Amino acid sequence: MTRYRSLLLGHKSTMVLTLLLCLQGYAISQTVKGRVVDAQTQEPLVGVGVFWSGTDKGTVSATPDGSFSLPLHDRENHLVARIMGYENDTILVHGDTVVTFSLVRGSKRLGRVTIRSRRKNQFTNMASLELTEVITSEGLRGLACCNLGESFENSATVDVGYSDAVSGSKQIQLLGLTGVYSQMLLENTPFLRGIAAPFGLGYVPGQWMESISVSKGVATVKNGYEAITGTINLEYQKPNKDDRFSLNLYENSELRSELTARVSHRFSDRLATGLLLYGTYGAMRSDHIGHDGYMDSPLQNQLNIANRWHYEGKNGLVSQTLFNYIHENRLGGDMRFEREMRGSDTIYGFGGVTDRLHFFSKNGFAISNTASFGSQISGTWERRDAFYGQTDYSGDQRDLYVNLLVNAEVSGGHVVDFGVSASYNDVSEMLEKAIVFHYPLIISAEGLPQFFFNTTSFVPGAFGQFTFRYGDDFNATLGLRYDYNSFYQRHLVTPRLHFRWQVVKGWVLRGSAGRGFRSPTVVAENMGLLASSRVWIFDNAPGANAERWDYRDYVPLEEAWNGGLNLAKKVKLDDDREMTFTVDFYHTEFVSQLLVDLDADESEVRLTPLSGRSFSNVVQADFSIEPLTGFTVSLAGKVNDVRYMSPSLGTMVRKPYTSLWKALMVLSYHTRYDKWRFDFTTQFNGPQRIPVNYGTAQGMVPDEAPAYIYMLGQVSRRFKRFELYGGVENITGYVQPHPVIGYDKPFSTGFDASVVYAPLMGRLFYLGLRFNVQ
Amino acid sequence: MKKIILLVALSLLFVGTAFAQKKNPNNRTTEISIPGYCCKGLNATIERTLAYERGVVEWTLNLDKKSVTVVYRDGKTTPEKIEKALAANGVRTANQKPNPRAIEKLPACCQPAARGEASCKTMK
Numbered sequence A: 001m002t003r004y005r006s007l008l009l010g011h012k013s014t015m016v017l018t019l020l021l022c023l024q025g026y027a028i029s030q031t032v033k034g035r036v037v038d039a040q041t042q043e044p045l046v047g048v049g050v051f052w053s054g055t056d057k058g059t060v061s062a063t064p065d066g067s068f069s070l071p072l073h074d075r076e077n078h079l080v081a082r083i084m085g086y087e088n089d090t091i092l093v094h095g096d097t098v099v100t101f102s103l104v105r106g107s108k109r110l111g112r113v114t115i116r117s118r119r120k121n122q123f124t125n126m127a128s129l130e131l132t133e134v135i136t137s138e139g140l141r142g143l144a145c146c147n148l149g150e151s152f153e154n155s156a157t158v159d160v161g162y163s164d165a166v167s168g169s170k171q172i173q174l175l176g177l178t179g180v181y182s183q184m185l186l187e188n189t190p191f192l193r194g195i196a197a198p199f200g201l202g203y204v205p206g207q208w209m210e211s212i213s214v215s216k217g218v219a220t221v222k223n224g225y226e227a228i229t230g231t232i233n234l235e236y237q238k239p240n241k242d243d244r245f246s247l248n249l250y251e252n253s254e255l256r257s258e259l260t261a262r263v264s265h266r267f268s269d270r271l272a273t274g275l276l277l278y279g280t281y282g283a284m285r286s287d288h289i290g291h292d293g294y295m296d297s298p299l300q301n302q303l304n305i306a307n308r309w310h311y312e313g314k315n316g317l318v319s320q321t322l323f324n325y326i327h328e329n330r331l332g333g334d335m336r337f338e339r340e341m342r343g344s345d346t347i348y349g350f351g352g353v354t355d356r357l358h359f360f361s362k363n364g365f366a367i368s369n370t371a372s373f374g375s376q377i378s379g380t381w382e383r384r385d386a387f388y389g390q391t392d393y394s395g396d397q398r399d400l401y402v403n404l405l406v407n408a409e410v411s412g413g414h415v416v417d418f419g420v421s422a423s424y425n426d427v428s429e430m431l432e433k434a435i436v437f438h439y440p441l442i443i444s445a446e447g448l449p450q451f452f453f454n455t456t457s458f459v460p461g462a463f464g465q466f467t468f469r470y471g472d473d474f475n476a477t478l479g480l481r482y483d484y485n486s487f488y489q490r491h492l493v494t495p496r497l498h499f500r501w502q503v504v505k506g507w508v509l510r511g512s513a514g515r516g517f518r519s520p521t522v523v524a525e526n527m528g529l530l531a532s533s534r535v536w537i538f539d540n541a542p543g544a545n546a547e548r549w550d551y552r553d554y555v556p557l558e559e560a561w562n563g564g565l566n567l568a569k570k571v572k573l574d575d576d577r578e579m580t581f582t583v584d585f586y587h588t589e590f591v592s593q594l595l596v597d598l599d600a601d602e603s604e605v606r607l608t609p610l611s612g613r614s615f616s617n618v619v620q621a622d623f624s625i626e627p628l629t630g631f632t633v634s635l636a637g638k639v640n641d642v643r644y645m646s647p648s649l650g651t652m653v654r655k656p657y658t659s660l661w662k663a664l665m666v667l668s669y670h671t672r673y674d675k676w677r678f679d680f681t682t683q684f685n686g687p688q689r690i691p692v693n694y695g696t697a698q699g700m701v702p703d704e705a706p707a708y709i710y711m712l713g714q715v716s717r718r719f720k721r722f723e724l725y726g727g728v729e730n731i732t733g734y735v736q737p738h739p740v741i742g743y744d745k746p747f748s749t750g751f752d753a754s755v756v757y758a759p760l761m762g763r764l765f766y767l768g769l770r771f772n773v774q
Numbered sequence B: 001m002k003k004i005i006l007l008v009a010l011s012l013l014f015v016g017t018a019f020a021q022k023k024n025p026n027n028r029t030t031e032i033s034i035p036g037y038c039c040k041g042l043n044a045t046i047e048r049t050l051a052y053e054r055g056v057v058e059w060t061l062n063l064d065k066k067s068v069t070v071v072y073r074d075g076k077t078t079p080e081k082i083e084k085a086l087a088a089n090g091v092r093t094a095n096q097k098p099n100p101r102a103i104e105k106l107p108a109c110c111q112p113a114a115r116g117e118a119s120c121k122t123m124k
Helices: A014-022 A107-112 A137-141 A524-530 B002-023 B040-051 B079-088 B108-115
Strands: A031-038 A049-052 A058-060 A067-071 A078-082 A089-092 A098-103 A122-125 A132-136 A158-162 A170-174 A182-186 A209-216 A230-236 A245-252 A257-266 A271-281 A299-312 A318-333 A349-368 A371-388 A391-409 A415-432 A435-437 A450-470 A474-485 A490-504 A507-518 A535-538 A558-572 A578-592 A594-597 A604-609 A614-628 A631-645 A652-654 A661-670 A676-685 A708-718 A722-729 A764-773 B027-033 B056-062 B067-073
Touching: A049 A067, A058 A067, A078 A098, A089 A098, A122 A578, A132 A137, A137 A209, A170 A230, A391 A524, A524 A604, B027 B079, B040 B056, B040 B067, B040 B079, B040 B108, B067 B079
Parallel strands: A031 A098, A182 A230, A435 A535, A535 A604
Antiparallel strands: A031 A067, A049 A058, A049 A078, A078 A089, A122 A132, A132 A209, A158 A170, A209 A230, A245 A257, A245 A764, A257 A271, A271 A299, A299 A318, A318 A349, A349 A371, A371 A391, A391 A415, A415 A450, A450 A474, A474 A490, A490 A507, A507 A558, A558 A578, A578 A614, A594 A604, A614 A631, A631 A652, A631 A661, A661 A676, A676 A708, A708 A722, A722 A764, B027 B067, B056 B067
């Protein structure tokens, strides 16, 4: 949040007042005033940056007479003036005074500073507390990226895979663990939680996004007790900065059409609104993979519309609000299947209809020049009706999240953050499927039994964190939060520690450690397994109350510790080009986990609380260099060691569908002024363990998924007002030979479409057009 | 790697054709005055705009004269069109007012002059 100089208190909460009293002395703002002039001509200079040495507190001489005013800093008294074309000047300031900077022209400096005309695709943030990989909208332009699920192809950190062979839904992995252990945020508010897990990545159109930030390891305590393996924060395009109109049209060789449009309007300097639209339509059925009579990917139609507002008040008040509605319709399975055939016992079909409403509103203002106050509120209403053959699923979710945050700088430049939050989550899932609860045994005599899972939780919490700063070279944040989960009736204490240390110039060492919790949404998170004849068996934890059935004994609150270290180095090769290198290691250790055990029998899914160890160790190295201006080479490699104590096998086993290693090479070349742009990515995916399934015995599925190469490439040509792009996905055409096991008898045992270890889409060509009006 | 070499060769070909257009008898030269051209920060925006303008053959940046000299193909574009294109990207010219949204994308030091809030005299 930006801090503004103001003393706005008025009707706002007494908590803020209390804070102000605690931080006495900071509300009284003393200022330094002055002018900046050219030493030779004595003409005033406008646009000069004036700031306290070594801090980010500063201003710009904006008035025609070159004057400025800046609040005094409690710790720093060296005031620096800087502008291109002149030598920097520093003045030692004592108290409330008026100073004059006389800047001397320096031609050397002028020659050194050049502004890059090209924006970067991806970069690593060196100054932030956490190691953050940022994928920019410019980077997203180099990918076909129709949605969030397709936006990570140039990142080694995030792995994306299909969850089953009929629904087309994708899942991400961070640190070798399912995406649900990381936290998805939309502009720092909770996003895609609960039942959104299976299809959620498809709800974020690529062209809506301004950036995606991925950070590994536990996050700071500000955003709750989740985020065990990492955080993915999405920023949508903001109406106050966006172009007046943008349009993207896309068509691929499977005849899927997409349209994205953004319109923004500014009523004044303070108020702006934006309308974001996205629609996709696909009606062609194809069966190139396996020739098994099943569609390679489902027919998918989506309408996604969002409206957002941005308001900046006079006193540093910033308010942002977004409303989003999504309607999605998917139909897959047998090539002959139509929606009216739902419930058929001869032709297998998959269908899913989702309606989702989401909103957030963020408001913040400055309390004083060193403290700010912010509040967030977000909520979702989502309903999904789906079927996998004769298995019916319906999910309902209502959630609301509110928080209040205070950020203040205290003496010595250290920072204190604290706040309160409350969330309400009401999730209901209804499933008609053969399910067994180990105790007591519930299975109905006639037809398929119905199971209803409802979890309503209210989670109030409070947090505080202290950031210790020692110059620019070292800072550490220690945070603690307390929450009460009403569903699990547990008091949750979450400690988290982060540090950043510039060991020697250019080398930054960072570390993080902490605890995290998560309540599973049991069916939605494992929805791909519904596309099989596997019976779901819930095993209760050893020592659970055998007399009384309790959902919480079967589906425990998950708990884990995560810790990691990373080292980053950035070298500037010349004005334009740089080289970055990072290496990191993260360890996750589960205390409590709901294991999805597929190894007991090919006819079962066993959901069993962990007894024994479950951990993940991941080492990753990234290297990026620009050997020639406009040509970037990025190389990355990682090794995943993810294992758990298998309840059925009694030994430590590798987590299925997690590749042992992954390597990535991204080549990107831009001609001058970005007229032509060539992007080429090669992924090397290591072997994966495949759990026990019907296909192995029939020779349709190997014991271990072999390593494979996946390539994609795109060429774009920019013109004055528009840009044309075309590309190929899965250039080598490597696909899973038999995606649907037992496709000839889908309603008997032996059917399994949930074994997915390779791409499910062959070579795909696409063409697109982008058009925008500034 | 082979692919990249090919791509690089391909792009060089395009640059080559651009240079070949120089000697055309329809070429005209105009000097466009840019009052807010106070620092090198504006170079990228000016060059990028001209690079995408139809009929523009080549240009020379004159920071000291606060202008840009443009060689263009007569019949394909006019000095007025070129000025309009610059203004659309936030560059204030002698005859055209810049697009306020585009100004915000300019480097911070170029913005006051582009808005007309300050002249280069006060900037320098």
